Every structure is written in C-alpha cells, then in structure tokens.
Amino acid sequence: MDPAISSLIDRAGLDRTKVRQLIGRGLERADDGELFLEYKQSEGLVFDNGRLKQATYDTSQGFGLRAVKGEAVGYAHASDVSEAALARAAEAVRAVNSGHTGTYADAPGRTNRKLYGDENPLGEPSFETKVKLLEQIDAYARAKDPRVRQVSASIAATWQVVEILRADGEIYRDIRPLVRLNVSVVTGDGDRQETGSFGFGGREGYGQFIATHAWQTAVDEAVRQALVNLDAVPAPAGEMDVVLGAGWPGVMLHEAVGHGLEGDFNRKKTSAFAGLMGKQVAAKGVTVVDDGTMQSRRGSLSIDDEGTPTNRTVLIEDGILVGYMQDRQNARLMGMKPTGNGRRESHAHVPMPRMTNTYMLGGDKPREEIIASVKNGLYAVNFGGGQVDITSGKYVFQCTEAYKIENGKVTVPVKGAMLIGNGPTDLHRISMIGNDFALDPGIGTCGKNGQGVPVGVGQPSLRMDKITVGGTAS
Numbered sequence: 001m002d003p004a005i006s007s008l009i010d011r012a013g014l015d016r017t018k019v020r021q022l023i024g025r026g027l028e029r030a031d032d033g034e035l036f037l038e039y040k041q042s043e044g045l046v047f048d049n050g051r052l053k054q055a056t057y058d059t060s061q062g063f064g065l066r067a068v069k070g071e072a073v074g075y076a077h078a079s080d081v082s083e084a085a086l087a088r089a090a091e092a093v094r095a096v097n098s099g100h101t102g103t104y105a106d107a108p109g110r111t112n113r114k115l116y117g118d119e120n121p122l123g124e125p126s127f128e129t130k131v132k133l134l135e136q137i138d139a140y141a142r143a144k145d146p147r148v149r150q151v152s153a154s155i156a157a158t159w160q161v162v163e164i165l166r167a168d169g170e171i172y173r174d175i176r177p178l179v180r181l182n183v184s185v186v187t188g189d190g191d192r193q194e195t196g197s198f199g200f201g202g203r204e205g206y207g208q209f210i211a212t213h214a215w216q217t218a219v220d221e222a223v224r225q226a227l228v229n230l231d232a233v234p235a236p237a238g239e240m241d242v243v244l245g246a247g248w249p250g251v252m253l254h255e256a257v258g259h260g261l262e263g264d265f266n267r268k269k270t271s272a273f274a275g276l277m278g279k280q281v282a283a284k285g286v287t288v289v290d291d292g293t294m295q296s297r298r299g300s301l302s303i304d305d306e307g308t309p310t311n312r313t314v315l316i317e318d319g320i321l322v323g324y325m326q327d328r329q330n331a332r333l334m335g336m337k338p339t340g341n342g343r344r345e346s347h348a349h350v351p352m353p354r355m356t357n358t359y360m361l362g363g364d365k366p367r368e369e370i371i372a373s374v375k376n377g378l379y380a381v382n383f384g385g386g387q388v389d390i391t392s393g394k395y396v397f398q399c400t401e402a403y404k405i406e407n408g409k410v411t412v413p414v415k416g417a418m419l420i421g422n423g424p425t426d427l428h429r430i431s432m433i434g435n436d437f438a439l440d441p442g443i444g445t446c447g448k449n450g451q452g453v454p455v456g457v458g459q460p461s462l463r464m465d466k467i468t469v470g471g472t473a474s
Contacts, residue, residue, distance in 0.1 A: 007163065007173075008037040008038075008039055008061075008081070008161060008163045009037070009163070009165075011039070012037075012061075012081040012082070014081070014082075014083060014086075015083070018083055019035070019083075019086065019165065020165075020169065022083070022086045022087055022089075022090045023035050023065070023090070023165060023166070023167050024167050025090045025091075025094070026065050026067055026089065026090030026091075026092075026093045026094055027067050027093070027104070027167040028094065028167075029067075029069065029094065030067040030068055030069055030074075030093075030096075030104065030167070031068050031069050031070065031103065031104065031105055031332070032068040032104065032105035032328055032329065032332070033065070033066045033067040033068050033093070033166075033167065034065075034066060034164050034165060034166050034167075034306060034307070035063060035064075035065050035086075035164070035165040035166075036063060036064045036065075036066070036162065036163075036164055036305065036344070036347055036351075037061075037062075037063050037081065037162065037163040037164075037165070037347070038060075038061060038062055038063070038064075038160065038161070038162050038346060038347040039059075039060075039061045039160070039161045040058075040059070040060050040061070040158060040159065040160045040161070040346070041057075041058070041059050041120065041122050041158065041159045042056075042057070042058050042059075042060075042122075042156070042157065042158040042159075043055075043056060043057045043058075043122050043156065043157050043158075044056045044154065044155070044156040044157075045130055045131065045134060045154060045155050045156075046152065046153075046154045047131075047134035047135065047137070047138055047151075047152070047153045047154070048150075048151075048152045048153075049150060049151075049152075050138060050151075052131055052134070055127075055131075057122075060079065060346075061079060061081055061347075062077060062078055062079040062080075062081060062346070062347040062348065063077060063078060063081055063085075063086070063089070063347050064076070064077035064344075064347040064348065064349070064350070065077070065086070065089040065090065065092075065093055066093065066350060066351075067093035067094065067096050068105075068328075068329050069096050070333075071329075071333065072096045073096065073329070073350060074092065074093035074094070074095055074096030075093065075350050076088070076089035076090075076092040076093055077089070077347055077348045077349075079347075104167060104168065105328065105332060107166055107168055107170040107307070108170075108172065108303070108306060108307040108308040108309070108328075108338070109308070109309060110309070111302065111303065111309035113293070113302060113309065114302050115203065115293065115294070115295050115297075115300045115301070115302050116176065116177060116203035116204060116295070116296050116300070116302070117177065117204065117205075118175045118177075119177060119204075119205050120159040120177065121157040121159060121177050121178075121179045121204070121205045121206055122157050122159055124205065124206065125206065125210070130155060133155070133210055133215070134153045134154075134155070136215075137151070137153040137183060137215055137218075137219055138151045138153060140215075140216060140219050141153075141183065141185055141219045141222070141223060144219065144220070144223045145187065145223060145227060147187045147188055147189055147227065147230065148185055148186075148187055148223060148226075149186050149187060149188045149193065150185065150186035151183070151184075151185050151186075152183070152184045152185075153181075153182070153183050153184075154181070154182050155179070155180070155181050155182075155206070155210070156179070156180050157177070157178065157179040157180075157206065158176075158177070158178045159175075159176070159177050159178075160175070160176045160178070161173075161174075161175050161176075162174050162175075162176070162305065164303075164305070164306065164307040166307070170307070172303055172307035174301070174302050174303050176203060176301070177203055177204060177205065178201070178202075178203050178298065178454060179201050179202065179204065179205065179206050179209060180199060180200070180201030180209075180298075180442065180443065181199055181200060181201060181206075181209045181210065181214075181215065181218060182197065182198070182199030182218075182443070183197065183198055183199065183215070183218045183219050183222045184196070184197040184222060185197070185219075185222045185223050186226065187223070187226040187227055187229075187230055188230075189230050192230065194226050194227075194229035194230045194232070194415075195225075195226055195229070196221075196222045196223060196224065196225025196226030196227070196228070196229060196401075197222050197225065198218045198219075198221035198222045198225070198441070199218065199441065199442075199443045200214070200218065200441035200442045200443065201298055201441075201442040201443060202296045202297060202298050202442045203296045203297065203298065203300060204296045225382065225400070225401055228401060228413045229400075229401070229413065229415060231412070231413055232412070232413040232414050232415035233412055233413070233414055233415065233473075234414065234415060234416060234471060234472040234473040235378075235399075235402065235414035235415060235416045235417035235418075235469065235470075235471035235472055235473060236378075236404065236414070236469065236471045236473050237469055237470055237471035237472075237473060238468075238469060238471075239466050239467070239468055239469070240376065240377045240378060240466070240467065240469055241374045241375075241376075241377035241378075241405075241463060241464070241465050241466065241467070242377055242378045242379075242380060242419065242463070242464045242467040242469065243370055243371055243374060243377065243378070243379045243380070243405065243461060243462070243463050243464075244380050244459070244461065244462050244464065245379070245380065245381040245382070245461055246367070246434060246436045246437060246438040246458075246459060246460050246461045247438035247439060247440050247441070247457075247458060247459070248382060248383065248440040248441070248443075248457065249380060249381070249382070249383055249459060250358070250359055250360065250439075250440065250457035250458045250459035251383050251386070251440070251444065251457045252383060252386065252395070252397050252419070253288065253358065253359070253360055253457065253459055254355060254358050254444070254446070254455065254457045255386050255388045255395060255397070255423075256386075256388050256393065256395040256397075256421075256422075256423030256426070257288065257316075257423045257424070257427060258288075258290070258315075258355050258358045259271075259355075259388065259390050259448070260272050260273045260390055260393060260423060260424070261273055261288075261290075261315045261316075261321075261323075261324055261325060262324065262325050262341070262352075262353040262354065262355070262448075263324045263325060263326040263327065263330035263331060263334060263336070263341075263353040264327075264330050264352055264353050265390055266324055266334070267330050267333055267334050270390060270391050271390055271391070272390070272391065272392060272393035272422075272423065272424045273321060273424060276321050277321050277322070277324075278320065278321065278322070279320065279321055280319050280320055281316060281319065281320070281321045281424060281427060282316050282319040282427035282428060282430065283319055283427065283428050283429070283430045283431065284318055284319045285318060285319065285363055285430075285433050286316055286318070286319050286360065286427060286430055286433070287314065287316060287317050287318060287360065287361040288314075288315045288316040288358070288359070288360050288361075289312060289313065289314050289315065289358070289359060289360075289361065290312075290313045290315060290325050290339075290341065290355055290356055290357065290358045291311075291312040291313070291356065291357050291358075291359070292304070292310025292311065292312075292340055292341070292356030292357065293310050293311065293312055294357050294456070297357050297439070297442065297456050298357075298442040298443070298444060298454045298455065298456050299355070299356040299357040299358075299444065299454055299455040299456035300356060300357060300456070301340070301343075301356060303340070304327070304340045304341060304342045304343055304351070305342055305343050305344045305351045306327060306328050306338070306342035306351055308327075308328065308338045308339075308340045308342060309340055310339075310340035310341075310356060311339050311340045313325060313339045313340075313341070315358075316427075319427075323339070324336070324339075324353075325339055325341040325353045325354070325355060326338050326339045326341055326342075326353055327341060327342030327343075327351055327352060327353045328342055330353055340356075341353045341354055341355070341356065342354075343356075343453050344451065344453075345451040345452055345453055349451050352448065352449065352451075354446065354448060354451075354453055354455075355446060355455050356455060356456070357439070357455065357456035357457070357458070358455070358456070358457055358458075359437075359439065359456075359457060359458030359459055360433075360437075360458070360459040360460065360462070361437065361460075362433065362434060362435050362436065362437030362460040363432070363433025363434055363435060363460060363462075364433070364435055365432045365433060365434050365435060365461075366434070366435060366436075367434050367436050367461040369432075370432045370434055370461055370462070370463050371405060371408065371409070371410060372408040372409075373408065373432060373463065374405045374408060374463065375405075375406075375407060375408065376404075376405065376406055376407070377404075377405040378399075378402055378403070378404065378405060378414070378417060378467075378469055379402060379403045379404075379405050379410050380399045380401075380402045380417065380419065381399075381401040381402060381403070382399065382400045382401035382402075383397055383398065383399060383400060384397075384398040384399075384400040385397075385398055386398065388423070392422065393422045393423040393424045393425065394421070394422050394423075395419075395420070395421060395422070395423055396418055396419070396420050396470075397418065397419045398417075398418055399414075399417040399418065399419065401413070402414050402417045414471070415472065416471060416472035417469055417470070417471055418469065418470035418471070419467060419468070419469060419470075420467075420468040420469070420470050421467055421468055426464060426467065429464045429465045429466060429467065430462055430463070430464055431463050431464070431465050432462060432463035433460055433462050434460035434461030434462055435460065436460050436461050437458065437459065437460040438458060438459075438460070439456060439457070439458035440456060440457045440458060442456065444456055444457055
C-alpha cells in the first residue's frame, strides 16, 4: 500500500481506537507528548574512480512515543509498528511522573501551507539513467583539465512520511522529499594534490538538479576550486580583517551563533546568549533569521516533528537579541511560544530545538567596496569543517578556499587558513554588510546531540574586523 495515499496507522494494520487508547494510557499523566510514526525510503549512488562504488536502497519505519512532564521526558521507540510494541511503549513512558501540572498542553495550530510536493524522487529517473548520469559527470570532469586525477560523484534521495498523533485526538501529517547531488575532484601537479567540491539539492524531485547545465555547473565549480588550491600559498597567521563570501560561508554563522540561540541551551543557561534577550548582541545592521517556510529549501518543513507549523523567526534584529528557536517543551518552560523548530532525525530520536534555514539579511555595500576597504587581510569564500563550544561561543573554522587581500585587492589563493574566534564577541566586529545576499546551494546537515537533520544557511558578503587567523606560513 502506498504511504502517500494511506494513513501509516492503516498501513501497519492497527486499530485506530486501540491506538488512541494506548496513546492515552501512555500520556495519561503527561503535560504534553505524541506518537510519532515514520515511513522512509532512501537511496544513494556513489561513482568513484571510474566505477560505481556503492548503490544502496533502504526502507525503514517505526514509531516513537513521548511523554513530557515538566523538564522530564519519557521516550520509547521501535521499528515494529504493532499493537504489542505500542503497549510496551505506553507502559515505559508512564514511568516519568515528576512535574505533572494536571493540564495537557494545547495542540499545535494548523496550516494549509505546503512547501514541497508529495512526489517520491526515488522513482524517477531509473537506476540505469542515474548510473549513466554519474558516468557522464566523471567523464566531463576528467576532460576539463589534464590535472584532474580523481573524481567522485554521488546522488542521494529520501522520501519520508510522518504522522503525529496526540492524546487529544489531533493528527498531523507531512510527506517530505529530499535530494542531493555532489561532485568532488582531486587535481594534481607533480607531488602536490588538492581537492575541490560542489553540491546542491532541495525538497523536490531530481529534475532540475540532474539537468545537463546543472551538473556541468557543479563539475565546473569543483574543478575550479581544486585548481585554485593547486596554486595556493601558505596562509598568513595573526589578527587581521576578514571578508566572508556570500552564501555557504553562512555555515559559520549557523555554528558559532545559531546553536547558541536554540531554546534548550538558553533555558539551561548553557548558551553564551543566555539572559541577553533585548540586549545588543551584534553590530547595528546585523539581522539574523531562522526561516523554515521557504519553498522547497533543504531546511524547510511544512510542519516540524511535533506538528507545529514552521515560522520565519527573527533572532537578532539590528543587533538586538529578540528571539530564540523553540520546540514545545522549552517554549512552555520559558513562557514563550513554539516557533516550529522541534526537530528529530527519525522516530528513534526525541525532538529538540533545531535550526531550519538560518541566515543573515543583506546590507547596502557592494562586495567590491567591502574588499577595497581592507588594506591587508583575508577573503574567505568557502568553508569546510568547524568546531564550536556553545557555552563559551568559541569557534574554529577551516577555510577550503581563501585569498589574500592586499591593498584592497584580492590576490593569491592561500592554503591552511583557520578562522579562530568567539561568536558572540565577533558579531560586534561586523563593520560592513554586503548587498549580495545568497543562500547555500542546498547541502547542509546539522549535528546536535548525535542527531543529524538537513538545514540551510545563507548570508551576504561581510567584513569582520580584527579576527584571529591561524595559518601555515612561516
């Protein structure tokens, strides 16, 4: 039976009345909670070194039953969607009985908004067509430049159906497609080798992403990055002015600032932003938004994993802290409203406040003017991995593509540059904001407490003054 046209309860052959009774028993003494049902199909194809290296297909299903009482959470999950498993889960979550207020929380509001279609991307195109596409990507990349030594290309898709059932009888449903294409190349010149990569995706079918012009653009960009890095010189080190590029560099904002604005860290006062609501936390002109309502974007959701419609939540407005990202539990405990940021990786995970598409709004400065304002500094265009301490706000981020700025001009590419700083402090070091706002191409995955969820990031070009750069130059 097709989950797209069938309730997951019916698909599992469960009796609806009995399911409601079991949910009611499990959440009888709870302030809040839900039964989260999930059915998911996923595929991944990896073409590496001239051959199909991996082809996977997986179907999974399961449920998670959660009872929330004050700060306590009881959670039980299983891949066996049966009456017996639900009964065991109901008894398990009843064990959490501290902090009960005697009132079951109101259900989330409803929305008629749909941010993506129901189509299952795994069905089209055929497996043979996908393999041929990866072969074409490999051949095209190798033909771009004789220095291309290795090519890796992959496509992946998931199709997730969720149903959220509450003890008050309310039912919420969402069908979520997600696709991604990625290209990575290694170029070499003598003994030296460098890499470059590019990818994109979103909540829709493969269509636009596997069009010839699209995948060729991805290959062109991956090869360009790798060749630029072949010419890179060791990065300078020290305190200097840094210009960040538009789009994907917003991942630094996501990590160094975004996580610190999630409700749970602030309720527990483990965030560097705790207690600063209404205070100036960034330079004037800095406005940061989390927006889960963008059409077909990787981080978007019609409803979150508690059934709450997603929102466009302003977090920092003109430098002032005005909002946090909230799930239902933390919002209630903090006396605030849920913002539609209750997310979980799967039925085997509890929801928590998570980002969707998080970005900084654009300003009024042309990128060229921002670069020209820097006498000697760094232009950071692309980022790789990074580490952030939520409590202190300290971060370290690796630049995968960066250049020297000398006398207001972008000059030679550099290798090994690391940006080192403190998110809350460095928000005040933003002195110029570009008019070239861009979102990332649809590749982000955010990790928190062992859970990964798809997200989006974005920002304009911007100047940050006196940032510590770790380099490799002697």
